Amino acid sequence: MLKSRGDLIKLRIEYKDSLSAQSKKILVCAGTGCIAGGSLEIYDRLLEIMKERNVDCAVELQRESHETVGLKKSGCHGFCEMGPLLKLEPQGWLYNKVQLADCPEIVEKTILNGELIERLAYHKNGEVYPKQEEIPFYKKQTRLVLEHCGNIDADSILEYIATGGYTAFEKALFDMSGDAVVQTIRQSNLRGRGGAGFPAGIKWEAVRKLDIFPKYILCNGDEGDPGAFMDRSIMEGDPHRVLEGMMIAGCATGATEGYIYVRAEYPMAVERLARAIEQAKQLGLLGKNILGSGFDFDIHINRGAGAFVCGEETALIASIEGERGFPRVRPPLTVEKGLFGKPTVPNNVETYANVPTIINNGAEWYKSIGNEQNPGTKAFALTGNIENTGLIEIPMGTKLREVIYDIGGGCRDGAEFKAVQIGGPSGGCLTREHLDLPLDYDSLKAAGAMVGSGGLVVMDDRTCIVEVARFFMNFTQNESCGKCVPCREGTRRMLEILENIVEGRGQEGDIELLLELADMISSTALCGLGKTAPNPVRSTIQYFREEYEEHIKGTCRTGTCSKLKKLEIDPALCKGCSKCAKVCPVQAISGKVKEPFIIDQEKCIKCGACVDVCPFKAVKEA
């Protein structure tokens, strides 16, 4: 139990020595992606082998420092595409797609003899990139919020402290007044990373000014946007950073309790946060009279139960209070009447994770990253039809082109880039013409999209944009809570029209009707979910109107919309072998053997079985 600031400083020095005595380290990625690829089995196997071979190996940081090999489960390294990933220190090598069978060799060659195993290093275009920072995927990134992800043991408060963790909290608690902390955050112009980009400092200041107690610090970890997993990786990979950010917000605003709301689909984030809170309590960094300062603070975790709307802050609050997750009209603002009707600071995970670095390095330093109005970095989840999927962090204002081509490596299988969906179901899409657009709050807003939580789903020329719009509308329609009519009914009508279009029942005038409904819903819905629900439709119509028109006329250029597909047999190629007729599940194909067969379009369900079975490639899409 740490009783004073001196105790914490002493502890930090001791463990820092112990950590630096670990001259060799193996960091096994224990993010969700790599675990699914078998990284935990790899961890166990490495431990086993090192025991067998009597290699002095430490799975936990010891107080007494001695020369040893550190074997750790780290947070997500980000390069999920290449998992399971292993980082080797001191060389800084990143091994990818590691298999269980590689383990003996890793211990023998790399750990004991410091040799590189070339086949496990990243290869691209005949070049080998052993070091993590040299890999093109990492080269253009600036990892501030994710600095620890992949570099320290995600489950160890001691390792967090040894690498400078809780120094910002210490500074805020002992060296700065609450006002000074709030002013630093204001001056840094840290904008909410949850989507809208509202300056965090303004929220903090509003809560600090109020003389109503208790006050609450609320952390929104209900990262519901499909295709986004930045917050998940932060909570799993560096849970203490989130806690530290919340604790700083607490001591700056006079709040004594914090709540983290994590979505149910993230069981590992809940587990690691719970363990982190437990560790902080045991050390006395959470609880009463923290480090003898007189400041009390405690953090609770609430698990979501599968409602996307709970990402909206008033709905989230209702959910914590044990109600259905219905949003409510604002004002009153959350900062004035939030959780349990008290003043509440609502920020998301990534926003809090930015706080410790800002307090440590100052507002000016923070503003030197990114651009004036949009300082700092942003984590994005890069997914979809892209070569390098994964978690990235870039300075605000990085150009889309750099993200897609330099970091992402372009589209899969050399396909042509078509669009990127940004900001999930509330966002819009960016096309080829936006490749030189800087990714920041203001530029994206001007282009009809938004940063959102940070999901970037890349689509190539084989993706049907109308189908994607239908997909998002289906999502928001499902997740509409039903409280207000514009969203409940409006999204349903929009979805019906989109379903008609992709299923070949589209009509002249549908596009105009969609746009009219979109305007109505955006201007009258109660909460952010409804207001932004039409965005994907509006933005896809804006950039791909001709594809909507083609669908209405009955064709899908990508062949995705199966109801618009028309399969025909080329009589010149057909040898009349009857294979297709035999495989057809609905008996839609008929003909005489040795003469060209025909498909009855009325019966055909476009399953494509005939295409696969035809030895002469005679069945084609018309």
Next chain:
Amino acid sequence: MENNATFNYSQLDELTGRAGNDPKAIIAILQAVQEHYHYLPKEIFPHLERKLGISEAKIFSVATFYENFSLEAKGKYVIRICDGTACHVRKSTPILETLRRELQLSEEKKTTDDLLFTVETVSCLGACGLAPVITVNEKVYPAMTPEKAVELLNQLKEEEKNA
């Protein structure tokens, strides 16, 4: 309400007690109940009403609002197909269709009659880097295809036979 007798209320009280018997913790309490029974048996709602001092209607409204709560028993293996954006553009729908066809399930009928399998979709599991993914209970299976899904299904059936 016919099978009231089958419920062990002291066990239930222990679950609610751990969440502090606080009406505000109703979601956490229902989560604990569901983790235990794998669904929310409606029969226990009157008991919860007395215990927590909130109306049965309120409990019901919360239980039906949130997607994760199920008032129907689920299968031993809950297969969830991610239909998040990333999985969707990497073709998750054929996987769902294949699994439904294999198990004779549909959008309405989610659980097999022998209570072995439940097939449902989930908005996003946040494992987008490995798309398309499915989970069986809590385990994540990356980069799935309809063929791999059938293979997995057969494997589970086999394990069940040998168990």
